[in-house]
Amino acid sequence: MIRSFALKKQFYENVRENTIALERSQNKQRTRYILARTVVFPVMLVVLIHGYDMGSAAELMLGGFLLLLFMVLVARHRKLERLRLLTKAYLAVTAGYLMRFSGEWKSLPEDGAVYGKEKRPPDRDLHIFGTASLYQYLCAARTQAGRERLAAALTATPRDLERTRRRQAAVAELLAHPLLCIELEARGARLPDGHDTRALAKELAQPLRGSLKTISCIGIVFANAFVLSFLWAAFAGGSWAPPLVLFMFNLTVAMAFYTRTQRELAPLGHLARELRLYGRIFYALERAPLRGEAFAAVLAPLFAPVRARQAQSRLTTLAQCAAMRRNFVFFMLANGVLLWDLHCMAYFSHWRMQAGAAAAGWLKVWAEVEVLLSLARIGHTREVHCFPQFIEGDAPRLDVEGAMPLVIAEETATPNDAHRAAGTLVITGSNMSGKTTYMRTLGSNAVLAYSGAPVCAKAFALTPMAVYTSIQISDDLAGGISTFYAELLRIKKMMTYSKRGKPMLILIDEIFRGTNSADRIVGAREAIRRLTLPHAITIVTTHDFELCDLACAGVPVENAHFEEHYEGDKILFDFKIRAGRCRTTNAQYLLRMAGIMGE
Numbered sequence: 001m002i003r004s005f006a007l008k009k010q011f012y013e014n015v016r017e018n019t020i021a022l023e024r025s026q027n028k029q030r031t032r033y034i035l036a037r038t039v040v041f042p043v044m045l046v047v048l049i050h051g052y053d054m055g056s057a058a059e060l061m062l063g064g065f066l067l068l069l070f071m072v073l074v075a076r077h078r079k080l081e082r083l084r085l086l087t088k089a090y091l092a093v094t095a096g097y098l099m100r101f102s103g104e105w106k107s108l109p110e111d112g113a114v115y116g117k118e119k120r121p122p123d124r125d126l127h128i129f130g131t132a133s134l135y136q137y138l139c140a141a142r143t144q145a146g147r148e149r150l151a152a153a154l155t156a157t158p159r160d161l162e163r164t165r166r167r168q169a170a171v172a173e174l175l176a177h178p179l180l181c182i183e184l185e186a187r188g189a190r191l192p193d194g195h196d197t198r199a200l201a202k203e204l205a206q207p208l209r210g211s212l213k214t215i216s217c218i219g220i221v222f223a224n225a226f227v228l229s230f231l232w233a234a235f236a237g238g239s240w241a242p243p244l245v246l247f248m249f250n251l252t253v254a255m256a257f258y259t260r261t262q263r264e265l266a267p268l269g270h271l272a273r274e275l276r277l278y279g280r281i282f283y284a285l286e287r288a289p290l291r292g293e294a295f296a297a298v299l300a301p302l303f304a305p306v307r308a309r310q311a312q313s314r315l316t317t318l319a320q321c322a323a324m325r326r327n328f329v330f331f332m333l334a335n336g337v338l339l340w341d342l343h344c345m346a347y348f349s350h351w352r353m354q355a356g357a358a359a360a361g362w363l364k365v366w367a368e369v370e371v372l373l374s375l376a377r378i379g380h381t382r383e384v385h386c387f388p389q390f391i392e393g394d395a396p397r398l399d400v401e402g403a404m405p406l407v408i409a410e411e412t413a414t415p416n417d418a419h420r421a422a423g424t425l426v427i428t429g430s431n432m433s434g435k436t437t438y439m440r441t442l443g444s445n446a447v448l449a450y451s452g453a454p455v456c457a458k459a460f461a462l463t464p465m466a467v468y469t470s471i472q473i474s475d476d477l478a479g480g481i482s483t484f485y486a487e488l489l490r491i492k493k494m495m496t497y498s499k500r501g502k503p504m505l506i507l508i509d510e511i512f513r514g515t516n517s518a519d520r521i522v523g524a525r526e527a528i529r530r531l532t533l534p535h536a537i538t539i540v541t542t543h544d545f546e547l548c549d550l551a552c553a554g555v556p557v558e559n560a561h562f563e564e565h566y567e568g569d570k571i572l573f574d575f576k577i578r579a580g581r582c583r584t585t586n587a588q589y590l591l592r593m594a595g596i597m598g599e
Contacts, residue, residue, distance in 0.1 A: 008383060009101045015182065016094040023087045026080060033077040040070045089186035097182075100137065100381040103409055111136040115151035121490055125471035125507070126444045128154050132407050134444060138374040138453070142188045144196035145363065146370030153371055153451040158464035161390055167452025168387050169294035170372050175379040175454075180288055185373055187281045188366070191274060200267050201360035208264055208349040215257070219342035222250050226337055247336040254335035254342065261341040265348060268319040275316040281366060282312055298368055301361035311355035312362065318348055375453035382410055388449035388460040396422050396465055396503040396537045398442065402458035405441045406448070414575035415458070418442055424528055424538040424555070426547050428582035429562030434575035435541040436471060438562075439507045442539070443467055446505060465503040465537065468494045473514075484514030491527055504536040511540050511547075521546050529555055548581040 044066035051059025099105040112135030116123040127133045135154055141147040158164070174181055226246040232238035254261075282302055290299070322344050325331050334340035378385050384402060391397045402415035416438055427435050445455040446467055470490040473483055481489075494506055511527065512520040521544050528547065531538045532555055540547070550557040561582035564573050 008381065009098070011178065012094050012097045012101075015179070016091065016098065019087060019090045019094060023084070023091065026084050026087060030077070030080055030084065033073055033080060037070065037073050037077065040066055040073060044070055085190060086186060089189040090182065092189055093182050093185045096140075096185075097377075097381060100377065105137055106132045108136055108139075110139050110141075110147070112139065112147070112151055112154075115148070120155075121471075122443065122447065122467050122469045125469035125509075126440055126447060126467075127407055128444070128447060134406055134447065137406055138377050140185050140188075140373040140377060141367075141370035142191045142193065142195060143363075143367055143370060144194050145198060145367035146188075146374075147194075149367050149371045150374050153375070154447055155450070157466050158450045161464060164390075164450055164452045166294045166297065167372065167375065169292060170298055171376045171379070171452060171454065172387065173290055173292045173295050174372055174376040177289065178380055180290075181373055181376060181380065184281070184284060184288075184369065187277065187284055188370060188373075190277050195274065197274070197363055198360070201363050203267055204352055204356040204359045207353050207356070208345070212346050212349040215342050216346035218253065219339040219346060222246065222253070223338045223343070226250060250339050251332065251336040254339055257341060257345075261345055264345050265322045265325075265341075268315075268322040268348065275312065275319050278362075278366070279312045279316050282362065285365070285369065298372070299365060301358065301365050311351070311358070315351055315355075318344065318351060322348075372452075375451060378406065378448070378454045378456065382406070382454075382456055384410065384415070384458060385454040385456055386458060386460055388445075388455050388457075388462065390449075391461055391463045393463060394501075394503065394535065396420075396463045396505070396535060397461070398446075398463070398465075398505065398537055399461045400442065400445070400457055400459065403441050403445055403460065404456045405437060405444060406456050407444075408437075410456075413456075416441065416575075416577050418577075420537045420539075422534050422536060424532040424540060424550075424557045425560055426528070426550070426557055426581075427539065427541045427560050427562070427577070428543065428545060428548060429541075430564045430573075430582070433562035433564055433573050434577075435562055436509050437575070438577055439469075439471065439509060439539055439541065443469060443505065443507050462505075463503050465505040466497065467505045467507070468497065469507045470494075470511075471507060471509040482514060484512065487512060487514060491531075495530055498531065498533055498536060501535055504533070504538075506531055506536055506538040508538070508540045511542055517544070520544065525550060525553075528557065532556055545581065 044063055047059050047066060048063035050056075051063055096105070096108070099108070111131050111133055112129040113131070114129075115135070116129035118124075123129050129135050129151070135151065138154075139147065139150060141150050153167075226243055229238070229242040229246055233240045233243055285299055285302060290296075321340075324334070325341065325344070331340075384404060391399075398418055398420040400416075400418040403418065404410065404413040404415050414434070427438065429435050441456075445457060445460060446462060446465070448455045449460060449462065450464070468490075470487055473486050473490070491508070494504070498504060508527075508531075511524045515523070524540075524542065524544065524547055528538070528540060528550060548557075548559045551559075558579075559581040560577050560579055562573070562575065562577060563582070564571055566572070
């Protein structure tokens with residue numbers, strides 16, 4: 001495993017090194033373009049001016065050639081600049097993958113803390129959201145819609161297993177193309193952080209109001225009238241008065257419609273860049289070697305009924321035309337000659353009628369792809385992973401081999417097994433021996449399973465079960481709720497849901513730790529008795545050995561434990577779960593180590 005783990009890391013290191021080499025090459029090429037433009041432009045001016053003064057046709061032709069060369073240099077330089085930005089995005093994405101290997105991912109800013117809910121205990125107990133969470137490890141989403149979809153996927157309750165299976169198939173296909181995943185993430189990374197176009201998509205779906213046909217006809221008639229009158233005056237010896245009058249008339253019409261034009265074209269005002277980026281994303285998706293049935297269903301809105309890339313390309317061109325209006329000189333000339341604003345408004349209206357309703361679907365496609373790229377992160381960065389199997393039937397089952405937590409580095413994590421049916425498992429063991437981590441490993445991998453992601457285990461099969469947890473509990477001073485009462489409320493919710501008779505996975509850490517030992521044992525016995533159900537797998541950790549004897553009272557309870565051992569003055573753990581109850585404690589040893597208790 002260590003060797004394969006190292007090979008995965010080396011793959012991304014090699015990609016990063018190759019990208020750095022490409023960046024250096026691009027920087028050198030950029031320097032050459034800048035130098036060439038700096039030389040060609042003044043030479044072109046000198047040759048054209050001198051050729052004009054001397055009446056030299058040869059020099060004018062040379063000047064024209066230099067002008068054409070300068071335009072080619074400018075176009076290629078712009079294309080190179082776009083490639084350089086994409087290369088920087090590649091570097092950022094590969095750095096993100098490498099952070100998953102080094103553990104630095106816990107410092108990434110997008111941790112999904114805003115999506116955690118106090119009323120949903122697994123969000124906190126299983127580290128689904130927040131610092132060092134599942135969400136922070138997985139998130140490859142740049143758009144707001146993608147982030148929200150990923151957060152919705154990471155819920156602790158199975159809802160739509162068909163969608164989960166489709167996501168599994170799509171993620172499996174992505175895992176076969178790691179370089180494609182890097183490219184898609186890099187293209188998405190160029191979008192503004194938290195980019196949200198849902199309001200725009202909603203607006204695009206609504207056609208413009210008013211008589212756009214009349215406006216279009218006005219634009220066509222008077223633009224053609226100006227062009228014809230100008231050609232007549234310039235080449236046929238006609239009067240210049242008609243083109244001048246038409247120029248002023250056209251400009252007056254444009255100003256009369258200015259307020260409406262500004263309002264109608266507002267959605268395109270600042271989106272030219274974003275639309276170009278989406279166009280390249282859609283193009284990358286269209287040519288991607290993703291031919292599986294699941295991925296074809298995800299990408300379907302890009303192809304029908306309106307082909308996304310062509311329609312988006314037209315919208316991008318329109319956005320660029322609308323953006324050109326912000327230049328005052330262009331605004332005056334373009335509207336005086338061609339009634340530019342009216343044409344933009346008319347074409348925008350036509351586009352909205354043809355493709356506006358489909359735009360929301362295209363954006364949802366990318367949001368879903370961002371979710372799939374995020375879920376695939378596990379397969380790209382973890383050696384031990386598998387796609388979970390869902391067991392049909394009402395009787396709960398959980399069969400796990402070699403499970404590890406995602407939030408702990410793979411090379412330091414200890415794999416554990418679990419083979420559970422309905423009933424209760426009471427886990428005892430010393431402090432820091434791994435009891436809580438074991439429960440979180442099972443619970444968090446169940447959450448990943450329902451999301452459609454691979455899980456961190458050699459094998460993982462489970463009945464779809466609602467996950468209920470009571471692990472990380474705190475009091476609420478403002479609400480007047482103590483830690484003990486907060487735990488009571490959680491366990492009450494478990495009992496309430498259990499009345500539905502649906503499969504449950506219940507995880508309770510150090511049950512009733514917030515009260516005295518006598519009341520804790522009495523209360524814990526009764527709670528375990530009521531949560532030991534034919535449709536529930538219940539796992540409870542405790543330091544109270546008295547709870548290990550519940551089997552003697554006829555409650556179907558099994559015992560397991562974690563051990564520690566000592567080498568000199570060091571306490572060591574192997575973090576492996578074993579059958580039976582624990583026979584040792586280490587609290588006094590830890591107290592002496594901390595200097596609180598004497599020898």
